[in-house]
Amino acid sequence: MTDAPPSESPARTGPLTGFRIVEFAGLGPGPFASMMLADMGADVVTLMRGEQPQGLRGRVMMRGRRKVIADLKDEETRAEVLDLLANADALIEGFRPGVMERLGLGPDVVLARNPRLVYGRMTGWGQQGPLAHAAGHDINYIALTGALAAIGPRERPVTPLNLVGDFGGGALYLVAGILAGLLEASRSGQGQVIDCAMCDGAASLMSMFCEFAAGGRWQDRREANLLDGGAHFYGTYECADGEFIAVGSIEPQFYAELRRLAGLDDAVFDAQMDAESWPALKEKLAAVFRKKTRAQWCAVMEGSDVCFAPVLALSEAPHHPHMAARGVFVSHDGVTQPAPAPRFSRTPSAIRYAEAANLAAVIATWRVKS
Numbered sequence: 001m002t003d004a005p006p007s008e009s010p011a012r013t014g015p016l017t018g019f020r021i022v023e024f025a026g027l028g029p030g031p032f033a034s035m036m037l038a039d040m041g042a043d044v045v046t047l048m049r050g051e052q053p054q055g056l057r058g059r060v061m062m063r064g065r066r067k068v069i070a071d072l073k074d075e076e077t078r079a080e081v082l083d084l085l086a087n088a089d090a091l092i093e094g095f096r097p098g099v100m101e102r103l104g105l106g107p108d109v110v111l112a113r114n115p116r117l118v119y120g121r122m123t124g125w126g127q128q129g130p131l132a133h134a135a136g137h138d139i140n141y142i143a144l145t146g147a148l149a150a151i152g153p154r155e156r157p158v159t160p161l162n163l164v165g166d167f168g169g170g171a172l173y174l175v176a177g178i179l180a181g182l183l184e185a186s187r188s189g190q191g192q193v194i195d196c197a198m199c200d201g202a203a204s205l206m207s208m209f210c211e212f213a214a215g216g217r218w219q220d221r222r223e224a225n226l227l228d229g230g231a232h233f234y235g236t237y238e239c240a241d242g243e244f245i246a247v248g249s250i251e252p253q254f255y256a257e258l259r260r261l262a263g264l265d266d267a268v269f270d271a272q273m274d275a276e277s278w279p280a281l282k283e284k285l286a287a288v289f290r291k292k293t294r295a296q297w298c299a300v301m302e303g304s305d306v307c308f309a310p311v312l313a314l315s316e317a318p319h320h321p322h323m324a325a326r327g328v329f330v331s332h333d334g335v336t337q338p339a340p341a342p343r344f345s346r347t348p349s350a351i352r353y354a355e356a357a358n359l360a361a362v363i364a365t366w367r368v369k370s
Contacts (some may be wrong), residue, residue: 008314014340014349015040017181020087022081024063025071026094028138029059029161029198030168036175038064039340042089043361047072047081059354060337066094078357081105086114089185089364090178092266094122097132098328110253117191118181122174124165124341126197132271138165141198145169147206168200224275226250232281233258233272236311243294244311245301258306262288277319314354 015039023034024047031046038044049072071077082105091110093100095245100106102123107119124141125131135352142148142165152158177194185191212218212225223230233249249258255272258264266284271277275309289297294310301308312320318329318336332351340349 010350010352012041012043012352013347013349014039015092015347018056019043020091021045021090021178022085022088023147024091024093024100025097025370028094029174030092030094032167032171033120033122033174033178034065035063036171036340037090037178039351040344040347041323041347045357059333059335060096063332063337063356064354065363066355068359068362072358076195076289077359078104081362082110083363084110084359084366085117086087087363088114088117089182090118090120090179092120092174097123097127100307104133111191111193115191116185116189118178118185118194119191120174120178120181120194120196122170122198123195124198126193127199134286138162138198141165142202144199146209147202149220149264150206150209150222150225150228152161153229154221157222161215164205167200169203169205169299170196170198173204173340195246221340230275230278232278232285235282237260237286238291239292239294240290240292241295245289245294245297246309246311247301248307250307254305256309257304258308261301261304261306264288274368303328 013256017306018077019037019042021034021037021042021044023044024031025031025046025048032091034044034046044066046062046067048067050069052070070081072081085105089178101108110119111117123132124136124138125134139159139162140150148157148159149162150157151160151164173198177196181192181194209218217226222228225231227233227234231245231250233255236244236246239245249255253273258268262285265283268277268284269281271281292300297308298310302310310320317323323329327339329336330351333335337351340351343349344347
């Protein structure tokens with residue numbers, strides 16, 4: 001791992017340097033999207049509502065922006081927030097539909113003050129629809145998209161952390177929407193509202209599987225398909241020491257390499273794409289992988305064209321030679337955390353420290369720079 005300077009943040013760099021974003025503090029996907037935008041150089045100011053839950057006091061997803069305490073129920077403070085938004089390029093909020101409107105900070109009011117603003121709205125169910133005002137979490141949003149039903153062993157669906165809804169279908173789609181909105185606004189001079197719903201994004205992530213289904217290559221049951229653990233050559237296996245490895249030998253040449261290095265000489269392995277044979281072949285391959293430890297299989301297969309990797313714990317991942325060589329994780333503010341991604345050759349992203357700020361001072365600074 002590489003270490004960030006301990007005393008001060010690096011100079012603001014990145015492709016979004018010069019862009020100004022106001023984030024209304026929330027949980028999960030909103031802070032993650034704001035973290036990415038701040039890493040890319042945007043000047044992100046987060047409006048906090050006093051004492052915050054642990055997720056908003058952290059040193060990873062809250063990195064890189066100025067944090068301002070703002071009582072949005074106070075009329076004078078709301079007027080200051082509108083002054084701040086008058087010189088912003090984008091806004092991010094993750095309240096339930098109608099909350100910003102009740103605060104007097106809805107799109108109609110804000111865009112009337114700043115017509116070029118990109119107004120990003122992050123919700124689970126979206127701004128409209130029968131469930132728009134219902135509570136929910138990642139697991140609920142992905143349940144309605146077909147994603148959750150497809151993940152896990154044959155017996156039951158398994159929760160895939162909150163990566164599919166909150167971060168994949170939510171935050172990353174919000175970042176894409178904000179960036180597209182900023183690009184369009186730079187040409188038209190007009191902002192717009194980005195309705196980013198986690199259920200929309202999670203459904204979008206299922207596009208390839210809809211393609212499979214349309215072509216008759218998808219079964220609506222778990223562990224019966226190419227990429228859901230059904231195939232013996234694409235899945236995880238336990239080793240002699242109780243650790244796990246992952247193989248993804250889909251292409252014929254990669255499957256041939258798997259057979260060579262694992263010693264799969266039995267002719268039954270010739271029927272790679274015979275789905276009826278997959279359960280029996282999985283059992284045979286599992287028995288083979290249980291004969292060696294994870295480290296021993298790494299010595300045999302890692303770096304080959306098997307499409308192989310050890311299954312590492314979060315505490316192990318930063319120390320893997322490949323991850324360390326690329327600096328995928330860094331130590332920043334005393335915390336091991338992912339480095340900014342993606343990487344830019346000319347305008348590199350960087351991690352900056354979060355800092356407390358005064359709302360009036362930020363407004364004054366942004367006015368001067370406008």
